Amino acid sequence: MRKSIPCLIGIALASVLFSCGSSTSEQSFDSSQLTRVSQTEVDQVIEAFIMAEDSSTIEIPAGFYEMNSQLILDNKTGVKIKGAGMDQTVISFRNLKSGGEGIKIVGNAISIEDLTIEDAPGDGIKAQHSDGITFRRINVTWTNGDKSKNGTYAIYPVQCKNVVIDECIASHSKDAGIYVGQSENIVVKNSLAFGNVAGIEIENCDNAEVFGNTARDNAGGILVFNLPGLPKSDGKGTKIYDNDILDNNHENFATPLGEGPNGNTVTMIPPGSGVVLLAAKEVEVYGNRILRNKTAGISIASYQVTGFPAEAPNWSPYTTDIYVHENEYERNWYQFPDFSRELGKLILVYNAHGFAKTQDIIYDGIWDEKLSASIDSNPMRVCIQESEIENLRFTRFDLSKGEENITASKDATPFKNCEVKVNTDRSGLE
């Protein structure tokens, strides 16, 4: 009975929150003014990708290219794909009738620069099995007013080595704007991700640095995940520093409004999430400006919170070896945590600072009980060294006694006086 009162208030609140759930359709450039090129010129670009020789440059002149076929660069080395500028060369895949992505790249030492990719039905640009892949000054976006029609990932390197994403813009994707999956040696820098469900996501990757970026107005700003059952089974070693992680309060449109999460993990991200670590290993988060994210600045969670089966070979559901320090936090007094997702509800209702209070750092407090009888010994090595942590809103949940008996603590002591050494190496990644 006692529990039902906050629940009722919560539901009332939720209806208010839904009505003012934020959404944006902002565009970085206006492509409608560009000259539409002829079918012949479109075919020339398709052919240039097919016929490209090693060490050549594919130049795509200014113009609006309406593609009806995918652009695929296959098994080439040293090819540079170059547009006339993000605002000048725009490749639209609005009319694509088949194919999982607009542009697909497989090869070594490939770069793609200075162009915009619009409205791909699946992913914007995907690179796979490539060693040396650079995305520089590319803008990938969707122009649909109805964002539920947008594609999955904007910039999508997967199973790659030596990935550089520099000065790119990714917006309005239904999953992650910049998504690096099952890869190693990664730099994501000086880029902007906005209006996506997830701004920047590093998933099942080794050795990644994410710095100098702005992730704003997404549902979740920067995510580090490890998902089960993948060929690259687990990942470790990510540094997230000097980023602006702002106002990530966009509605989660990964599923249609009113529909709950599906099996895609990103559908569970509560709007208002700055940084989310899920089953993440060896992650350092420091020197970021984590401002006005209405649910939680940093969320440290184990895979069990998803409720999905949490067993897979060579993979652990726990988030371990986390070092959070010297970040700047800011909360808006008039904002409340999300009520549309389970993790949001948990924070809204059960946080240690009072009903509906935005949190700076939350830890789900799930630990491997084989390692320690109590979480007080910090068995998962989660280290938080923020100055004046007393003035921050920190919550550690205790979910071990079941859903009916959730408790929370604001005591950060077990996690305060330690350090985790996270090793990354970005030499050669320019």
Place this chain on the structure above:
Amino acid sequence: MENIKRKNQQWVLAISFCILLLVLFISCQKTEDATIKIQSALPEDSLKEESASGNYPYRRLSTYGFFQGDLNALDPTEGVIFYKPASSLFTDNAFKSRFVFIPEGNNAEIEAEELNLPLGTILIKNFYYPTDFRNPDGDRKIIETRLMIHEEKGWQAYPYVWNESQTEAVLRVVGGEFEVRYIDLQGENQIINYLVPNKNQCKSCHNKNEAMAPIGVQIKHLNNEVDYGHIQANQLKYWSDRRKLLGWDEAKAYPTLVNYEDQSQELNDRAMAYLDINCAHCHSAAGPASTSGLFLTYDQQDPMKLGINKTPVAAGSGAGSFTYDIVPGKPEESILIHRMNSTQVGVAMPEIGRTTVDKKGVELIKAWIAELE
């Protein structure tokens, strides 16, 4: 005075209204422009004479000399062997006729259970639609012929598009979109926009560890009997008897897949054969969809890899409102069925090769999931 003012205002209103109409009209025009024009004309110079120089690819299909008599009769010359995988990949109900050309004096070999084809081998796959599906051997329209040539640098794919008069097909690496009309088995008129893949899209499916690879020409798909007209025989034995294949033992020494359309076969065998030929070229450890961890080869035993209670990874809209790839006993809640049942790009699987739903395939996989426990 007042009157004039009012009149002026009316004029302003009327003009504004016209401008508004014009704007609306223009914006409507824009969407109309956006619809793709069906390409049917082929470039003029592609039909220039050429000789069989041995330097592939040729511009014209006829230059290869695969067929005798009228090209569109697809009557193979000596040394061009008909073949047919037990199960067939669904491509918008297109009919296919397939041939393999193994150069004179060369032969395929079986090594470590793999069928290795020699350099110079050409796989020839013709895609056509009967005018009336109720009379499949009657009039037909051939849309494209895809060649896969085993060159020094590996397998290469070349799409050839047929002309209206069905006298020639010419190389078209950029692919295209073509309107096809036929009468279906129910006697109803059907129109589809058939998509010819661009050259590099071929590798979206024909991909084994990022090298181009044949799909149908594997032991498991060819270890079955076909009717050669003059004789009925196991295909690989037929090759072996003609010294086009070395190392062949006997049929039962090798894996074989059933024809998923053969209702007399076990449901599980039919379903696994369907998934293998339609999905496993991407969804295997060596295929481009290895990213997903969903591996659909006929011999898959690991429930998670088969998708049972497995969450998707990068499915986006493809997941619909569902949680798992396969929910045993619940085909309606399985992402697999959702994606097979869709024609929306980004949702539909396979990602290329179809613009319509394979209804029979959906029914088969539904029945199979319904029986899973």
